[in-house]
Amino acid sequence: MALQKKMLHLGYRSLFCDANRNFLLQASGLHKSAASGSFEITAHGQAGLQENVVPPAPEVQKLDRVKTLKEMPGPSAIGNLIEFFFRDGFSRIHEIQLEHSQKYGKIFKSRFGPQLVVSVADRDLVAQVLRAEGVAPQRANMESWKEYRDMRGRSTGLISAEGDEWLKMRSVLRQLIMRPRDVAVFSDSVNDVIVDLVKRIQKLRTQQPDGQTVLNVNDLFFKYAMEGVAAILYETRLGCLEDEIPKMSLDYIKALHLMFSSFKTTMYAGAIPKWLRPVIPKPWEEFCSSWDGLFKFSQIHVDKKFSEIKKKIDRGEEVKGGLLTHLLVTKEMDVEEIYANMTEMLLAGVDTTSFTLSWSTYLLARHPHIQQQIFEEVTRVLGGRIPIADDIAQLPLIRGLVKETLRLFPVLPGNGRITQDDLIVGGYLIPKGTQLALCHYSTSMEEANFPGAEDFRPERWIRKDASDRVDNFGSIPFGYGIRSCIGRRIAELEMHLGLTHLIQNFRIEVSPVTQDVRPKTHGLLCPSAPINIKFVDRV
């Protein structure tokens, strides 16, 4: 089966990485953007539903003539096979994306078996594609998720659902967590988790000879992210930052690791048709067993909250609470939909946030003068007091730090879509039903979009005045529009508050045991080696 199929079993890490995978397959086009000529093409923008704001892309393009996919350049299928299966391309998907876009151009096609993927590696063309999306954009490669859910009689959640089903759930959740002010109410819960994070750092440091180093900070941030997102989603603490992690939370972590650790195996095995599963059963079994673990965990927490609410109602008490309470009380979703969404959101919210925090601390440690500027901003604004969500607007360098980290290390270096209409992009007619790969890593690293693209410059994101818009489609780490990341504001809250606390408490330095750490793709873009950080007390 096609590469697309192979990717099916991979979990959140890989889900949004259709683009990544597609780079496997890619060949490329040559155009900078739409060509010039006599044709006029108008992208049909989608009114009213966009959830983040970026400057408008040119909507009218003039073309000599519309070309067909046959004319689109790109690497050969055999070249891709060699690249991915014999040259460890799966760990270098981001680099291959960049190489292919440099070699073949801003729009190129790749073939892997019967699967054709069109990659778009130009900021304005990405903008055009996303601005033309309909009311329920379709994500690619979700078949294995759906198959599991059908097999177990489970509902899909936001990540795996499509069409009306997705639209219904999205319209419920977007009212609750999409705007910064929706999540500001979670400041105190997140700050409680941060207090435990700082304590954990202090404890872990004592285990190293220098009394300052925390080995493999990603392990720490993974637990922080899990604890933080669960505090918001489940309104409960999981004990991930304790010395003894409760068994239930440990089981969940195991299920999550199983989902991701078998990345390569499942990737290869995904190519194997269903009828071969009895002969090579392991990948599918691991995939199902990790989903079983993830669903079980959510179900336990949702049921627990449900019975607490019921008891309160039976006693005639007022029911107050956060996100889960709201969903259970209002019944805007049925309970299976709540299980599925809680499961998918927890899955989506842990590695993404923890990798970004790991890279942020690494970048701060490698750039002490920038860290000093951020420390000065934090001290000037907060004067040592604990930050809350409302303070973040006054901390542009903290926001710039997160944006710049995600530009240099976008956890999802590419994203995928199935086109729902015929489109003309970059002078090519892309028929309805084509798989598109949006190459966010390439556009993030492009000099024309970000001068000094290799450099770490958080200040590049600071707006000088209201008319100065620095956001652009070159770096859209949370996606764009109606199908963009629903957890963006939650992730930002955890990262902004967490990093502010860390900078207030510690000078962050690279431990001598840390080498130069490069990114690698393992579904998500992650550090290729442990990042060991020294947390030196600021006195």
Ligand code: HEM
């Ligand atoms: C640094 C952190 C994060 C990054 C960079 C990130 C990035 C993304 C991206 C690129 C997408 C795909 C958007 C698209 O297809 O256009 C996505 C979707 C999604 N994310 Fe995140 N994410 C992060 C954290 C979170 C968190 C904390 C949660 C949950 C609390 C979450 C939940 C989701 C869900 C449910 C979707 C699917 C949305 C839909 O299809 O309607 N993410 N995320």
